[in-house]
Amino acid sequence: MHGEWHAPRTSRHRAWRAALALALALTVLALGPATAPAAVADPCLPGCRLIFIVQPADVEVGQPITGSPVDPAGPSVTVRIVDASGGAVSVQRAIVMSLGTAPPGAVLNGATTVVSNADGNAVFENLSVTTAGAYTLTASSSGITSARSVDFNALDGAVTCRNNLACSASAAVTGFVPGTSTPYTNTVTVEAAANPSPGVPDDGGPLTVAYNVGPNFTCGATGLVSPDREVINGPNREKTVRSTIAKALLVAARRSASSLKTCLVAPYRFNLGLPLIGGRATPLGDIDGDGNADYSGVLPACVPLPFTILGQTALVGPPCQVSARADAVGNGVVTYRLPADPRDPAARH
DSSP states (O other): OOSOOOOOHHHHHHHHHHHHHHHHHHHHHHHOSOOOOOOOOOTTTTTOEEEEEEOOOOEETTSOOBSSTTOTTSOBEEEEEEOTTSOBOOOOOEEEEEESSOOTTOOEESOOEEEOOTTSEEEEOSOEESSOEEEOEEEEETTEEEEEOOOEEEESEEEEEOTTSOEEEEEEEEEEOTTSOOEEEEEEEEEEOOOSSTTOTTOOEEEEEEESOSOOOOOTTOOOOOSOOEEEEOOSSOEEEEEEEOHHHHHHHTOOGGGOOOEEEESSOOBSSSTTTSOBOEEEEOTTSSSSOEEEEEOOBOOEEEEEETTEEEEOOSSEEEEEEEOTTSOEEEEEEEOSOSSOOEEEO
16 A cells, blocks of 8 residues: 555544644633623612602593693693602603592593603603592502602583683583482583672682582581582682582472572681571581681572661672572572682582
């Protein structure tokens, strides 16, 4: 046999693999151990929490909830991420807004999930609710302590009254005659008169009316026909209120429209007739927790009296009841007057 001797193919492969393994080992020794990437500190460890920096204010049903009462153009509800000391945290997190306290069946509409910006703020635009009543909002995010807003009301009727100009707001409520399946609808309209002289302070602002907001009440043994209560809040001017009580409620109570009375609860004391001899409203304490003492009573009639005081015809009220009558289809219509006062009285009939 002629020529050079060659190692078998298997032996050559083994030698090549051994040389490659040695080269790799030497390379690893030269480079040293691998360095792990530096961990990024979580700015929310430990103890971030959410706070409301723009709280929700009273709103009309279906309109944007903002930080200004009954003002869709007001500042949007805003939540901030803060650390344990209360300082803003610059971190992007998804924040979810949901209903806290709410009436049955209420829905929160709008963009309810917002990612916080570089300042740690999440701005919730165009949130709205579907049902009148008392509410709170809850803001939450994974791994962060949640926050609950202040109380606010969603109202059936709400307008912003301009200074020294008349305005009005209306609301409606539906239900079933107690103990039956008979449906009914009650309505209420509040007209706020323009003040007689220009330049009256605090004359403008929101005028709102809603049903069944706040605590329930009665006026002693007075027979009430409707289970609903109407709550009015408005600018500092006299108001005229017209309430329609459904015929079905009158029939169930075996009452005539002309017998309807107005049971008023107000955060101010009022007369139940002529001053000094007609009686005074009953003190109730602060039943709605707004810091004002409340008083209740059945309103007297707003009627001129058959004598004069200093040349003027004496008049009972306001607050007082103007009339109670039936409309063309048998519903009861009660008209009453409220004095110029921005605080919120409530009434039942």
